[in-house]
Amino acid sequence: MARTLASPGSGQRDQNRLLLIATRRSFTLIVYALLIALAFSMIFPYLWMLANSFKSRTDFFTNPYSVIPMPPTLSTYYDALTIGRMGVYLGNSILYAAVVLIVQLFIDSLAAYSFARVDFPGRETLFLAVLATLMLPGSVTLIPTFLIAHGLGLTNTFTGVVLPGFAGAFGIFLLRQFFLNIPRELEDAARIDGSGFFGTYWRIMLPLAKPAMVTLGVFIFLNEWSSFVWPLIILSDWKKYPVTVGIALFRDVNQINWPAVFAGSTIVSFPIVILFVLAQEYIIGGISLSGLKG
């Protein structure tokens, strides 16, 4: 069978095979070329930002698109930290992100544990009520959230910035999903040892949920660090601005000093890049999960 197939035009077949390999190779080559070009377009604005952040103003005006500063200077960073007050903003942002991170992780995980494991009457309905808020567009809750914060006397305060971020429906959903997959036997053992609900949550479930907590934590941090509209609205005193509002203000009053603005932008992006390098797998895993659940 094989021989009869191979014998008549085996030369022709070899040629076809070669052609196939050649087209496959060239296809791969084109794919690589495309991907590299696209990757370049993604990364190049950042390389420019980084390069320009080390340029003196004269160097910047003569060669704004060179990627090597001649000579490199740190005065731009000095300007960003002093004139641009980036130091103050950076401190504020770290504080906001840290507080929201810790409080939201606690509140979300406690609620998620309860929804996953404590069989209280009305549980399903209440959980649906939490999930439903994921559908609310932020634009429609912005004004009333401001008015409520205003009514509570929280405008222009640290508390006002962080309070609405203390609970998240997405976080509760994500952690509940994770808790549901933890085998019940582990808790039963703890219950027999006389642990209450809180003890089980704190000593058994929380340590087991570490990967999910890290994923959620990274998302909360990134979200809070990038948050712009809410602090812009709730704050009126620059001493309390986070980096996002601060850098926008700095650019507004300092249009000409681009290198210092770039230095400031680099400062804003730096913690994010570090976090991304450290937690890349968690971030990508978390995003993949949200897509698959959709």
Next chain:
Amino acid sequence: MTTLAQPSPPVQSRASRQRELWKRVRKTWPGYLFISPAGLLITVFSYIAIIFSLYISFYQYDIISEARPFEGLENYTRALNDKLVRTSFRNTFVYVIVIVPSITIFSLLLAVLGNQVRRGRALFRTVFFIPTITPVVVTSMLWVWLYEPTGGINRLLQMVNVEGPNWLFNPSTALPAIMIMTIWGAVGYYMIIFLAGLAEIPEVFYEAAKVDGAGRWHTFWRITIPLLRNSLIFAFVTLTIAAFQVFTQVFIMTQGGPMNSTQTVQMVVYHYAFQRFQMGYASAISWMLFGVIFFFSALQLKLFISRELY
């Protein structure tokens, strides 16, 4: 330990059912305690907020004066005749119609291409993802600089002998400029979504297609696309909801100008609420936007779900 739950009798009186319920509540009351911090915050900042927002949309409401007269539908009819509001809705529609398919198609393409290569896949993924995690404020400022008349974009265009416009100061190019930047910033995120979706497709399908002698193109349309259905729905719906509320890019790059060519609904809501303090009127506009978003999300879900699984 000894009183294990006995199978309940088929017919129960109301009183015994109530007793049963009470027993459950007594045993599980910490459950309510645990959800109460989250519950309180979500009640206040989502449920009370949205009702409050609807309520004040029928009033003339600002935070300064005490007088808050009832206006009925006045705010809504005013919005329908407000030129700024109409312009902003038109711009937002154009923005959504361009952005949503573009990001979906480009990120899908990136994912499929990225899946073809073995070497350097992780590196590509990382690089494409960087714009996604950088705060929009920063990427917007970066692009303001790239869009300058003699900026990076126009220099690139010059290389192919095209005279670039003054992107952000020309009413016909300002909105496209913002759209290009947004597409650039978002494809990495949805690429991850699609890569995850692609990884879920069993290899067997592709092998079967190969045995049947199906080409790349055919395989893509007949296997990849249908099996990526969930990821595609997710991308389309979340993108639409987000795109309708675009704000930060516009705020940083153009402030709605030139000549209102980049005014979006959320910009106008911000303008009326926090620059002119007409909270009632701004809430009415935000409810109109909510209505539009709700309509389109429902429509999309209906369209997608009515097409049965393969």
